[in-house]
Amino acid sequence: MNAAMKSVHIKTALPGPKAQALIARDAEVSSPSYPRDYPFAMSHGRGTVVWDVDGNRFLDFAAGIAVCSTGHAHPQVVDAVKGAADRFLHISSDYWHEEMTALGERLARLAPMRTLAGEPAMSFLCQSGTEAVEGALKLARYVTRRPRYLGFLGGFHGRTMGSLSFTSSKYTQQLGFAPTMPGVTHVPFPNPYRPLFAGADQGKAVLDYIRLLFERSVPAAEVAAILVEPIQGEGGYLVPPDGFLAGLRALCDEHGILLIFDEVQAGVGRTGKMFACEHWGVAPDIMTLAKGLGSGLPIGAVVAKRSIMSQWKRGAHGNTYGGNPLACAAANATLDLVAEGLADNAARVGAHFMQRLGELARDYPCIGEVRGRGLMIGMELIENDAERTPARALCEAVITRAFHNGLLLLACGASTVRFMPPLTVGIGEVDEAIELLRASLDQALAGA
Ligand code: PMP
Numbered sequence: 205m206n207a208a209m210k211s212v213h214i215k216t217a218l219p220g221p222k223a224q225a226l227i228a229r230d231a232e233v234s235s236p237s238y239p240r241d242y243p244f245a246m247s248h249g250r251g252t253v254v255w256d257v258d259g260n261r262f263l264d265f266a267a268g269i270a271v272c273s274t275g276h277a278h279p280q281v282v283d284a285v286k287g288a289a290d291r292f293l294h295i296s297s298d299y300w301h302e303e304m305t306a307l308g309e310r311l312a313r314l315a316p317m318r319t320l321a322g323e324p325a326m327s328f329l330c331q332s333g334t335e336a337v338e339g340a341l342k343l344a345r346y347v348t349r350r351p352r353y354l355g356f357l358g359g360f361h362g363r364t365m366g367s368l369s370f371t372s373s374k375y376t377q378q379l380g381f382a383p384t385m386p387g388v389t390h391v392p393f394p395n396p397y398r399p400l401f402a403g404a405d406q407g408k409a410v411l412d413y414i415r416l417l418f419e420r421s422v423p424a425a426e427v428a429a430i431l432v433e434p435i436q437g438e439g440g441y442l443v444p445p446d447g448f449l450a451g452l453r454a455l456c457d458e459h460g461i462l463l464i465f466d467e468v469q470a471g472v473g474r475t476g477k478m479f480a481c482e483h484w485g486v487a488p489d490i491m492t493l494a495k496g497l498g499s500g501l502p503i504g505a506v507v508a509k510r511s512i513m514s515q516w517k518r519g520a521h522g523n524t525y526g527g528n529p530l531a532c533a534a535a536n537a538t539l540d541l542v543a544e545g546l547a548d549n550a551a552r553v554g555a556h557f558m559q560r561l562g563e564l565a566r567d568y569p570c571i572g573e574v575r576g577r578g579l580m581i582g583m584e585l586i587e588n589d590a591e592r593t594p595a596r597a598l599c600e601a602v603i604t605r606a607f608h609n610g611l612l613l614l615a616c617g618a619s620t621v622r623f624m625p626p627l628t629v630g631i632g633e634v635d636e637a638i639e640l641l642r643a644s645l646d647q648a649l650a651g652a
Contacts, residue, residue, distance in 0.1 A: 218608055219243035220258025241600075241614065242607040249276025252629045254612070263637050265625040266612045270437075270469050270580070273496030274541050275626035281499045281537045288533035297329070297526040303536060304329065304527035307505075310539045311493075316465075316479050317509045320487035324510040329503065329526040333468035333494035334362025336504035337431070339521060340490045341366050343508060344429035344462045347515050352422060354414065354430045356393040358439025358617070361431065361466055361492075370431055373438040373617070389422050393436050394444050397573050397584065398592065407448030414455060424459035429490070434480040437469035440617025441582025443575050449486040462489040462512070468504070469580070472496035473542035473627050476551030476578030483577060496627075499538045503531035546627040547578075554578040556631050557623065560638045568645055570595055579627060582620040594618035601648035602641075609647075611640040 219227060223245035247257045252275060254264045264276070274281050288303060295301055308327050312318065315325035328339050341353065355361070355370035362371060369385035371377045378384060391414055394406035401409035418424040430452060436442040456463040465488035470480035474496055477483060481491075489512055494504035506513075525531075558574060561583055565571040572586035585602065587593040599619040606613045616622045625633070 218260065219245065220256065220260065222257040226257060242604055244607065244612060251275040251278075252626050252633050260610070262607075262610050262612050263625075263633060263640065264612045265623050265629075265637055266614045267624050267626050268500060269495065269614065270474060270624040271495045271498075272500050273472055273474065273627050274499045274538055274546065275628035276500075278499060278537075278541065278628070280541060281534050284533040284537035285501065285530050288529045292529060294525070294528055296524055297522065301527070301529055303529045303532035307527075307532045307535050307539075310536060311505060311507050314478050314539065314543065315507050316481050316487045316491065317489070317507070320482065320485055321509075323487075325507050326510045326513040327508070328506040328513065328516075328521065329532070330505070330523055331502040331525055331528070331531070332362070332504045333466075333492065334364045334367045334504075335523070336468065336492035336494050336506050337361045337367040337370075337466060338364055339506040340464045340466075340492050340508075341429070341431070342521055343490060343506060343513065343516065344464060346520060347512050348428040348460070348462060350426050350428035352387040352389065352426045353428055354417075354422070355388055355390050356432055356436070356439075357390045358393050358436050358442065359390075359431070359433055359466075360436075360438030361433075361468075373440075389417065391417065393432075393439065393442055394448055395440075395442055396445055397575070405445060405447075407445035407451060410448065411451040411455060418459070424461065427459065427461045429462040429464050430456060431464045431466060433466045433468075433470065434484070434486075435470045435475060435577060435580060437580075438616050440584065440620045441576050441580060441622050442617075443577060444484075446484065449481060449484045453486050456489075464488055464490045464492065466492045468492055468494045469624075470577075472538065473547035473550055474578060474580050474624065475576075476547060476554055478542065478547055480577065480580075496542075497538060498531050498534045501531040501534035503528070503535050542627065549629075550578040550627045553629055553631055553634060554581065557581055557634045560634065561623075564638065564642060564645075567642075568649075570598060570645075570649065576623075579623070579625055579629065581623040582616060583623070584617065584620045586619070598648055602644050605644035605647045605652070606640060609640045609644050611637055611644070 226245045245257045247255045311327045312325045317323045317325045360373045361367040369388045394410045490508040561574040569588050572584045585595040585599045587595050596619045603613045
């Protein structure tokens with residue numbers, strides 16, 4: 205046992221008896237389609253720490269897939285939800301209530317359309333990321349009356365039929381569901397670590413590729429919108445080169461195409477700024493939010509320039525649960541916490557995390573690249589070769605070993621370990637995670 209193993213918490217073999225029993229019952233009744241990588245059965249959580257039903261403690265660096273932005277059971281969020289629940293659990297979006305309007309006001313104040321481009325914003329509320337994307341796609345088509353869209357290879361936007369038509373972080377996501385929505389063309393996302401094009405500027409190369417597409421096969425005048433994640437999430441935590449989003453913005457302006465930023469994973473403080481697009485000072489026409497917005501309560505939002513969303517006629521788009529008071533109360537508390545310090549904490553702790561991972565990368569040649577912004581960090585694992593072959597099995601093994609060592613992680617891309625702890629995470633917890641990760645890498649490399 206090396207020195208790093210001292211901080212390993214697990215006392216019993218995993219899964220413990222209670223987790224085993226729950227997982228066995230669940231297998232009888234739950235869809236087998238959930239991608240479940242290891243047997244964590246949750247009991248409760250506080251901040252960055254979660255406990256399973258057998259009493260084992262884990263550091264949660266997956267945070268419900270970047271959802272638990274304020275940490276588990278943040279008292280301010282819990283109080284806000286309890287307060288709302290005491291008043292009423294639901295009123296449909298046919299009516300008005302304070303939490304919903306207050307959330308609209310917060311989103312309008314924080315929206316990058318306003319902060320970066322000086323335009324007023326409006327929002328449409330729903331329950332999830334995929335619904336927000338559906339709303340954004342419908343809004344773009346409704347406003348432009350154009351039939352086509354561009355999306356990006358490696359993008360992830362959800363699993364309902366419209367968003368699924370863009371989702372391509374793994375080919376299996378669309379497998380079995382064809383035909384998807386017509387009119388969607390995928391283009392490569394710039395990846396300087398794995399360049400597809402000659403030349404140093406992969407962002408410019410992709411923009412040239414889109415121009416070529418417009419000349420040869422997809423008439424720009426028929427394109428309603430370009431849908432892009434400002435930092436690609438499920439596809440591998442890819443940070444675009446400087447100038448890329450600005451180039452997309454210019455291309456859209458030139459052709460009257462709407463630019464949709466899917467900030468479902470990267471938004472709401474995750475990258476150290478309220479929205480990821482702020483890193484490059486580029487405002488979209490439409491933005492989608494979900495995940496971290498509600499700290500775990502299901503909520504999504506389509507945020508758009510008022511000049512665009514105000515074109516929706518009464519009844520053009522709607523739902524039953526949009527503006528649910530519990531979800532809105534959680535989102536209001538979350539946005540306040542993020543604006544008042546958690547985005548800054550993500551930037552500060554994220555910088556420390558990147559530095560510590562950089563040190564690890566010097567010790568382990570299988571770490572090909574560490575990249576990200578704030579607390580959206582990916583560590584790409586490669587076979588130890590010049591071709592940078594993705595080390596898929598190693599990535600899986602590291603994540604499994606980390607679970608057994610008391611650290612919850614998820615993968616993205618072909619072989620990238622991703623780190624997306626709550627935005628409340630402290631330096632000490634990051635240092636603890638680094639030790640657990642080092643132990644997990646040692647074990648995985650040793651074939652343990
Ligand atoms: N967009 C992005 C960028 C996402 O990462 C996800 C979920 N991983 C979605 C949309 C879909 O969100 P949901 O699972 O809430 O439908």
